[in-house]
Amino acid sequence: MSVELSETTLRYGDGPVVLDGLTESIQPGEFVALLGASGCGKSSLLNVLAGLLEPTGGSVEVPDDGAAFMFQDPTLLPWLTAQDNVELALRLAGVPRAERSGRARELIDLVQLGHARTKKPHEMSGGMRQRVALARALAQRRRLLLMDEPFAALDAITRDMLHEELRAIWQRTGMTIVFVTHNVREAIRLAGRILVLSSHPGRVIDTRTITDDFRADPARAAALAAELTDVLRKEQFKHEHLDR
């Protein structure tokens, strides 16, 4: 078991129910995309998995060592260089001082930023900053990586490159990834399984398994993208009009 949700419910104070009795199991090494319309509660679910929010009902099990987390915003510390941002994560993960520099160097190289290790966040592009954030997430050495729309603010070409790198890293590490997105094509491109969340309250309304063969067939992938986009459009409409 990597992640186990059992009747997980979340609501903020007396507000509406955000997550309504989610029951789902994510196996070790899976790459799962949480797909949903904006505001459906997918980021809240990720925060619950990360321990940033306490569920108001049900239970959540994650690996004993917790989860690494990658925010939508890179959240790099502006006074630290790329190398130092990664070293901070290593330090907090308990890596001995003597090993940190070498490890950080390897991780920075892994995300292809070897030439920019001494740059500070304001000296890097959005894509570079997200690469550093990815290196920092990997530095936490956790078996579960939670990613909250990490590439949403990037241009299409950069996003495309980072998709490839993320897939390669996932295949090599065998870590479990839960990836939140509202981008249907991104979900199909990356994930082995897509969980589609409804809006208000958030429930899993559809599950799709994506194989490499399926991904390699543009016609089938496009048809699924159109189908899921239609589902999301209806959910978005419901969220914007019926919930008022």
Added chain:
Amino acid sequence: MSTLIDERSRTGPDPEGAIAPPARSSASRPRRGALARAWSKAAPPLAAVVVLVSLWQIAAWASPMRDDLFPGPGAVLATAGRVVGDGTLPSAAATSLWRGLSGFAVALVIATPLALALAHAPWLRRAVGPLVSALQVLPSVAWVPAAIIVFGLTDATIYAVILLGAIPSIVNGLLAGIDMIPGQYRALSHVLGARRLQHILLVELPAALPGYVSGLRQGWAFSWRSLMAAELIAVGGSLGLGVGSLLQRGRDLADLGLVALIILVILAIGIVVELLVFAPWERRLLAGRGLSPKGADA
């Protein structure tokens, strides 16, 4: 993970390209020498000083008042020569600077943990926060009589007034810096597994540093003002002669030249500390984060 990294240690040029830092982006502009840049910065305030001193001299010539009641720059310069020559002014300035700096350092040591405690204990902040803000508004000179009664004419009086003047500013500056930290940093510390003390030392304090420096700058200004107020009133006893005491001596002797000179010295010391310590520190701090200090050259 290390196995993975061993397998894949490829590096290459970043296809996205980096955003060049502002300092480098201006490399194509014509380079000016450091001297020329310094001159372009110093010229406007120097010109203002020359104009003001000239106006002062003209007013002194034109004034029907006696020279000792309205001394011109020349008379003040002559007084400066006298008190510098006999060692009075250097000694007083050194005494005041030492008191100001050491008092400020002690204020820093007390105010920093106090601000952190207030930031992390909401009930304490609700209880003490308004009092700290109120103390910042209270003129330091109001503390002098009480300090003299409690500590007598000793250095303790001076330091008590400095601390009461500087601590509230430093506390409020650091608190403001902490309040402005993006909430995401706390979440980041949590997911990175930071313990509370690690979060404070490695994330919170560095993130709050710009606000902290503003608080320190204001704290220094309050230290200096408080010191002058204390030295002006608390004279005699075991107290050494400071710049403020020299000001009081000028008043007692009805020596307006000395009074004007000491006012200028007090002003000059404040400006020198600002220009040599706080301004470069803040500039370097903000530039290191890709920010520009207010009023900086574009």
